[in-house]
Amino acid sequence: MKELPLTIALPKGRLQKQVQELFAKKGIAFDFEDRKLVAYDKDKQFKFILVKNSDLPVYLKHGIAGLGVCGSDVVYESGDEFYKLLKFSFGGTTMCLAGMKGCDYSESDRKLTVATKFTKFTEDYYSKLGVPVEIIKLNGSVELAPVLGLAPYIVDLVETGSTLKANNLEIFKKLQEISVYLLANPAYFKIHYKKIEKLVEFLSED
Amino acid sequence: MKNKHNYLRNPQGTEGLYFEEADIHKQASSSLERMFSNWGYSPVKTPVFDFYDIYEPLLDRDLKSNIYRLIDRDGDLLMLRSDITLFLAKQVGRVLRDSDLPARCFYSDTILRHQDSEDVSKNEFYQTGIELIGKPDIDGDLEVLSLLSLALDNYDTDFVIHIGSRALFDLVFSSFSTEKKAEIASKFLDRNFKPVESLLESEGFEKSKEAVDLFSLILTVEEVGLTLAKYKGLFSVAVDSEIDKILSLFSQLQECGLSHELRLDLSELGTQPYYTGFVFNAYTNLSGTAVASGGRYDKLLKKFGFDASSVGFSIMTRKLDSFFKQSSSQDVEKIEEGLSFAQRYKEAVSLTSQGKRIKL
Structure with missing residues (x-):
């Protein structure tokens, strides 16, 4: 099998910076120059590709990127299954149900109307609880939904809670902790397992 | 005009192949079929x-x-036929x-089964x-296994074959219920080993760490002998005997x-519930x-x-068609223009009788 650099997909934004910092701390520097979406480290051991967060599982599933850094929320929504090789200490957040402050919330078998980006998660979560849920799919600024009366509740990621607070919303229930993982396409892992196991050891943050 | 859309x-679960793509697919499948026939295998249709x-x-x-x-x-x-092995299992019993x-x-x-429109990576509609x-x-x-390796020689790319043993898994975890074994197997398949160790410990399984270590192993042919032998004497006589079988294999x-790299990978347990012995991908x-x-x-x-x-x-042939090693004899020759049809026809007959492919 030809020795090629390990291909790692990174999501654009804050996570990309955090991964770059982690690699740099371990002595491997790389940079995406002039708006380029592909970068290599100095020794060309790694090829990094920069993709939209929600597209990352697609690149990973097709084996275009063998490895990827992604939150468990995005992977769950994609419905794909990858090997979780390493849990990072950064990027963690919580999936929460929220609504207008003071709104009367009780979890019963009454139908919930929820606005969210995370339709699969919300449907599966409430289906397991036996609570019927009507989902309104939004792609951003989900906090607006209760404020403008589109839906009384939202399911969204909450880090500090400041956006909720600014919009007079409050958390009613923490649904799940979300973590960021180093993921592998299973077939890619099988082919390059030795190099990948070394990388996992190298990136371990203990 | 009727609904052009x-x-x-095509509906999900089927695929058509046309012209050059179909030609390469047919050549690749024929090459595999010829090879199997040369090794004493007879064709079957389910x-x-x-x-x-x-x-x-x-x-x-x-x-x-x-x-x-x-x-x-x-x-x-x-x-509809969604798994050839299953359909074949019924038919061979009849004949x-x-x-x-x-x-x-x-x-x-x-094979005909639903495949998500976005999930072209599976591409398992054609199997040989x-x-x-x-x-x-x-x-x-x-x-x-040796015939699989020979069959893959038809393709111009490197392969690795990962071999596991469902028999070893069933023996090591023989004291567990079917449901528990399915849960453990599913975690091993995902190479998610940590939760298994806790699960085994909570069930009072004595050699939890050793069992998890064993099923996380990936070893090259050269490494198998020394490393696998270390796990003998830890579980049961039946497990030892299965380890001997793997060593011998x-x-x-x-x-x-x-010609292709083989590895022992005990997290390969087969995704179909009917496997009982060794399994590979x-x-x-x-x-x-x-x-x-x-x-x-x-x-x-x-x-x-x-x-x-x-x-x-089974080889998912569509995933490999682009790697198929086409021989130059498969090129199609165009018969010289300007000649009468009868002359071109005669030349075409002569060339096809030599095994060449022509186009009038």
Whole structure:
């Protein structure tokens, strides 16, 4: 099998910076120059590709990127299954149900109307609880939904809670902790397992 | 004009091939079929649909959710062929007798099951493979694995073949219920080992760490002998005997000098519930998923009334068509223009009789 650099997909934004910092701390520097979406480290051991967060599982599933850094929320929504090789200490957040402050919330078998980006998660979560849920799919600024009366509740990621607070919303229930993982396409892992196991050891943050 | 949208798309679960793409696919399949035939395997064709009820207990949740069902004129529930091995298992019981064993057959067929429109990486509509029936010993395993390696030689890319053992898994975890074993197997398949160790400890399993270590192993042919032998004497006599079988399999495979890299990977447990012995998957760069898979299923045929062992593999040929090594003799020659049709026809007959491909 030809020795090629390990291909790692990174999501654009804050996570990309955090991964770059982690690699740099371990002595491997790389940079995406002039708006380029592909970068290599100095020794060309790694090829990094920069993709939209929600597209990352697609690149990973097709084996275009063998490895990827992604939150468990995005992977769950994609419905794909990858090997979780390493849990990072950064990027963690919580999936929460929220609504207008003071709104009367009780979890019963009454139908919930929820606005969210995370339709699969919300449907599966409430289906397991036996609570019927009507989902309104939004792609951003989900906090607006209760404020403008589109839906009384939202399911969204909450880090500090400041956006909720600014919009007079409050958390009613923490649904799940979300973590960021180093993921592998299973077939890619099988082919390059030795190099990948070394990388996992190298990136371990203990 | 009628709805043009429906002319441009196919329903999920099927695929058509045309012209050059179909030509390469046909050449690749024919090359594999020729090879299997040269090794004493006979062709078989399975029905496109069959009664659902007889297969239902053998279908796992994924397969059940992806198969197409239909109802015939008598009200019987039918299913389209979604797994050739299953359909073949029923058919061979109808046509084979004990005196015919061992029997060797090959197939090259389509399977029909739902596939997510975005999930082209699976691409499993066309499968070519072999079944070796009634050869329960290690020679059967060796024959199938070496033929897989030879079959993959038809493609211009490197492969690695990861071999696991469902038999070893069943023996190590023999004290667990079927449901618990399924839970452990599913975690091993995902290489998610940490939760298994806690699960085993909570169940009072004595050698939790050793068992998890064993099933996380990936070893090259050269590493197998030394490393695997260390796990003997830890579990049971039956486990030791299975470890000996694996050691013997790898030692003989090494002696055969197969052209593709083989590895022992005990997290390979087979995704189908009918596997009972060794299981394997073949991978290549950029495939995204396994390109060939197989193993031993010694109890499957008995479920259809014919008690014989079976071992085999399937190659997902569409995933590999672009790597097929085409020979130059497969190029199509254009007959010189300007000649009369009769002259061109005669030249064409002469060239085709030499095995060449022509275009008038």
